[in-house]
Amino acid sequence: MPVFFHQMKVIDCYDWDELVVQTYGRPYCLQQQNGCMERGSIEISVPCEPEDFENDTIPEVVNGDEMGVSFNAWLERDPKQPPKMPQPNLEDFYTEIFWHRNFYPNLETLANDLNRRGILPAGDYLIKIDW
Numbered sequence: 001m002p003v004f005f006h007q008m009k010v011i012d013c014y015d016w017d018e019l020v021v022q023t024y025g026r027p028y029c030l031q032q033q034n035g036c037m038e039r040g041s042i043e044i045s046v047p048c049e050p051e052d053f054e055n056d057t058i059p060e061v062v063n064g065d066e067m068g069v070s071f072n073a074w075l076e077r078d079p080k081q082p083p084k085m086p087q088p089n090l091e092d093f094y095t096e097i098f099w100h101r102n103f104y105p106n107l108e109t110l111a112n113d114l115n116r117r118g119i120l121p122a123g124d125y126l127i128k129i130d131w
Contacts (some may be wrong), residue, residue: 008043008124016127020110023119026079027099030107031129036068042107042127046115050108060084062098071113074105 013030020028031037053068059085065086082091114120 005100006124008126010126010128013127013129013131015086019044019114019119023114023117024046024075026074027106030127031102031131032097032100033107036101037129040129041130043124044108044111044127045124046108046120048108048112050106050112051105052109058102060098062094062101064102067102067104068106069103071105071109074103077103082098 016030017028020026020030030042052066053070055066055069056073058064058066058069062083079099082095083103111120111125115122
């Protein structure tokens with residue numbers, strides 16, 4: 001009896017980040033999301049039925065407790081707009097960290113949009129998280 005193997009495409013998290021940044025022109029770092037991920041992997045199927053984040057806004061605090069915004073809110077915000085914070089001369093650094101750790105869209109929603117744009121083919125993916 002033949003054995004069939006399920007093919008899963010493997011993507012390094014740094015390649016995933018680069019694809020997202022190049023496509024949308026926004027700061028993005030998957031590993032920094034959800035309180036900073038440990039080494040491991042995430043499996044996703046594309047297309048899928050994701051649950052987009054409901055928040056259009058979150059407190060503008062770097063490393064704040066609230067994380068994730070709706071895909072539309074993520075697309076609409078100017079990526080150069082710094083979060084409201086009292087650290088002068090560090091706006092660029094804190095802006096990037098805010099986007100990486102707090103102001104990001106749902107992974108599956110993002111993957112579905114990349115699929116709709118013809119950039120990410122349908123299929124099963126394993127995103128390797130390493131740092």
